[in-house]
Amino acid sequence: MKQFIQKVIENNDFKSVRLLAILREIQAKYLYISTEAIDITASLLNIERTQIISVVDFYSFFHRQARGQYDLLISDSITDHMLGKQSLMDYLSLQLNVAVGAVREDGLVSLDNTSCTGMCDQGPAGLINGYALTHLSKTRIDEIVDLINQQSPVNDWPKRFFQVTDNIHKADLLLTTEIAQGEAIKATLKRGLSQTLEEVKTSDLRGRGGAGFNTSMKWLFCSQEKELERYLICNADEGEPGTFKDRVILNTYAHQVIEGMTVCSMIIGAKQGFIYLRAEYLHLYDQLLHALEQRRKLALLGNNILQSGFDFDIEVCLGAGAYICGEESALIESLEGKRGIPRNRPPYPVTQGYLNKPTVVDNVETFLASAQIAVSGGKQFSAIGTEKSTGTKVLSISGDCQRPGIYEYPFGTTIKEILFDCAAEDVLGVQIGGPSGNFICNQEFDRLLAFEDLATGGSFIVFNNSRNILAIAQNFTHFFAHESCGFCTPCRVGTSLLKKQLDKIIDGHGSSGDVVALDELCQLVKNYSHCGLGQTAANPILTTLQRYPELYQKQLKDISFEPGFNLDSSLETARRMAERNDANAHIVQVEE
Amino acid sequence: MSKTITIDGKQVPFQEGQTIMEAATAAQVYIPHLCHNPDYEPHGSCKLCTVKVNGRICTACTFPAAEGQDVINNSEELAADRKRITQMLFVEGNHFCPSCEKTGNCQLQGVAYHLNMLDNHYPHFFADREIDASHPDLLIDHNRCIFCSLCVRASQQSDGKNVFAISGRGINKRLIINSSSGKLKDSDIDVNDCAAHICPTGAILHKRTGYTVPIGQRTYDHKQIDEVSLAAEANKHD
Numbered sequence: 125m126k127q128f129i130q131k132v133i134e135n136n137d138f139k140s141v142r143l144l145a146i147l148r149e150i151q152a153k154y155l156y157i158s159t160e161a162i163d164i165t166a167s168l169l170n171i172e173r174t175q176i177i178s179v180v181d182f183y184s185f186f187h188r189q190a191r192g193q194y195d196l197l198i199s200d201s202i203t204d205h206m207l208g209k210q211s212l213m214d215y216l217s218l219q220l221n222v223a224v225g226a227v228r229e230d231g232l233v234s235l236d237n238t239s240c241t242g243m244c245d246q247g248p249a250g251l252i253n254g255y256a257l258t259h260l261s262k263t264r265i266d267e268i269v270d271l272i273n274q275q276s277p278v279n280d281w282p283k284r285f286f287q288v289t290d291n292i293h294k295a296d297l298l299l300t301t302e303i304a305q306g307e308a309i310k311a312t313l314k315r316g317l318s319q320t321l322e323e324v325k326t327s328d329l330r331g332r333g334g335a336g337f338n339t340s341m342k343w344l345f346c347s348q349e350k351e352l353e354r355y356l357i358c359n360a361d362e363g364e365p366g367t368f369k370d371r372v373i374l375n376t377y378a379h380q381v382i383e384g385m386t387v388c389s390m391i392i393g394a395k396q397g398f399i400y401l402r403a404e405y406l407h408l409y410d411q412l413l414h415a416l417e418q419r420r421k422l423a424l425l426g427n428n429i430l431q432s433g434f435d436f437d438i439e440v441c442l443g444a445g446a447y448i449c450g451e452e453s454a455l456i457e458s459l460e461g462k463r464g465i466p467r468n469r470p471p472y473p474v475t476q477g478y479l480n481k482p483t484v485v486d487n488v489e490t491f492l493a494s495a496q497i498a499v500s501g502g503k504q505f506s507a508i509g510t511e512k513s514t515g516t517k518v519l520s521i522s523g524d525c526q527r528p529g530i531y532e533y534p535f536g537t538t539i540k541e542i543l544f545d546c547a548a549e550d551v552l553g554v555q556i557g558g559p560s561g562n563f564i565c566n567q568e569f570d571r572l573l574a575f576e577d578l579a580t581g582g583s584f585i586v587f588n589n590s591r592n593i594l595a596i597a598q599n600f601t602h603f604f605a606h607e608s609c610g611f612c613t614p615c616r617v618g619t620s621l622l623k624k625q626l627d628k629i630i631d632g633h634g635s636s637g638d639v640v641a642l643d644e645l646c647q648l649v650k651n652y653s654h655c656g657l658g659q660t661a662a663n664p665i666l667t668t669l670q671r672y673p674e675l676y677q678k679q680l681k682d683i684s685f686e687p688g689f690n691l692d693s694s695l696e697t698a699r700r701m702a703e704r705n706d707a708n709a710h711i712v713q714v715e716e
Numbered sequence: 717m718s719k720t721i722t723i724d725g726k727q728v729p730f731q732e733g734q735t736i737m738e739a740a741t742a743a744q745v746y747i748p749h750l751c752h753n754p755d756y757e758p759h760g761s762c763k764l765c766t767v768k769v770n771g772r773i774c775t776a777c778t779f780p781a782a783e784g785q786d787v788i789n790n791s792e793e794l795a796a797d798r799k800r801i802t803q804m805l806f807v808e809g810n811h812f813c814p815s816c817e818k819t820g821n822c823q824l825q826g827v828a829y830h831l832n833m834l835d836n837h838y839p840h841f842f843a844d845r846e847i848d849a850s851h852p853d854l855l856i857d858h859n860r861c862i863f864c865s866l867c868v869r870a871s872q873q874s875d876g877k878n879v880f881a882i883s884g885r886g887i888n889k890r891l892i893i894n895s896s897s898g899k900l901k902d903s904d905i906d907v908n909d910c911a912a913h914i915c916p917t918g919a920i921l922h923k924r925t926g927y928t929v930p931i932g933q934r935t936y937d938h939k940q941i942d943e944v945s946l947a948a949e950a951n952k953h954d
Contacts, residue, residue: 163896468758612761620841652773654760
């Protein structure tokens, strides 16, 4: 083991910032990260063992107990549930003879749930040893079960299991404009850096991750910092359930994204950039490396880019299963080889980001748009959209519609139009911006896709009238409790309390005061949490409670008080121990 | 002319680089807190020190003071919400004050008294947590840990060691010990370390010192935590 780890760490230049990459290799080789591996890694990297333990314990894809040789994870996104995930999971568990969350006795296979894998338009989806599986069905599960029991290497499995398609159904400015390799860089060099920044300003481009901060302003602030060692990061940790547009952009438009990053690097004066790619998109890793290598050969990356004197290179870093790392400062912590805990702000990343140096963090789509703006100027871009939301937005549409996939719209488009295009019928409502966004009902389809109305990082999930709103809110609420980093009290405890309180109501144990208590708790988590995760974690409940209060009320028992647990079932252990099951051993807790 | 901020209508001077908490404390204004300790870098995680700055919710221990800030620290709304946050800490761990050696000297309890917390409000988590009694002089009762990370910071910043760390994610967060066995006895900790004395609750206790001060004669049995906290700061500067 020592030799293997030594080699891995050598390949990572003994850099502790690459801890996640190192642990990924150890996990893949030994199926877990043992105490011995932790101690060896700590001593070779010269860091405390506790840093490694805390990182291993933080990320979903690292384990301190061995997983199966075939580690199968099934996406728990609401969209996968709508495609029949639960019955597939039950079937899988039965056929593989392993409980969900467990490792089979022979150690061959383990099965568990995982947060949305970003395959919502081609689910039910999962991951096998980190690689995406799409279009799961009973037939396919039968094949998979056979392959596992025959111990066939995953590399030899049929390619169609791993086929991930783009499904672009509507392309506008960004997805139709073809930019030749180097075109944006050449245009930038020709126009000049400050003039190009001026074009970005003219475009009024706002961050496409969902928060919508003005891009030119971010770049300007960073470029004005006294510290000259600067970094730039492309946030490809697309973890919001229902979002998969960055997956498609990086699959088909990677060169334009890298081009946008290179233009940004010249403007802000960064020599090193990173693409922080969510672990679920492992299938894109090699092709991204290949794209970078190709660009180095063409002098579009590396030292002295196109003989301009500019140096810039990019490293692709994989996450390890943590939604919170989509938050920019948590992402930076993760890139530094630590747990993804959002930092206190100020200072902001533009002044103290990666390694406490000025850092620009932008979304994949923002860089894609930047390349377009560098080539065609800002006016063309700002002519599209609304006054406050210029340009277009790439949406990932999934759920109850006939044509799920990628759609690009000018900002200001109505929800009605979008629903028409994706052929959604009998619509109950739409979740816009993922669980952290808004649920809108079918009376609101004249509302607009725009920062000033319905902002979204790209998630757009359609629900038809057969869907249960409370079950949707429950899935999202459980998601946040699972993904809370645990740093601050209101989110750490609050998201788990929200889960308990909502479950209590949905399970029929709620009484008159419980919806009020739920609402109060929502406000607390929303107002006092440290970062965007906690501040939006109550949105699934708040937005549905606002629109469908009667659905919540209907769940309540018509009594003034109902205990939060089932007394009779809680007595089961006592009955078993006393070997009693007579009528007197059963107690009704509330007279009905 | 020194710069000033306003806290609940009171003019409070501050120096460049000070946080709202530091400016407030220097001016003898108490802002409830648990993870904050003036001797260590602020952490900003417990969220008890939340104040409203020009209408916006901010964490006083980490947010820099700046000219023109109008800070609300005492309001019914903040007091009610701080109580709820304290209740969250109570239900998350297993805090049984009557049977805890720290009772009367516990800051979690002191803050709860101060906020007039009379019940736990939320359902208990009944977390399964361990006790580490391996060390000859010290005991860790993880049931009472509130993840303030003061022991982590004290060990790093005062003792020049790295005895403690925070691990886990979300509600599975936990305090871990830096030793091959994971037990305190095998760590570098010394009973005289600052880290061994900093715990605001009864999570880190010293063996053979229990009940030397009887219950009823302890700090918060007689004084409110705001008074104690401000007096401690004032004494430092005397």
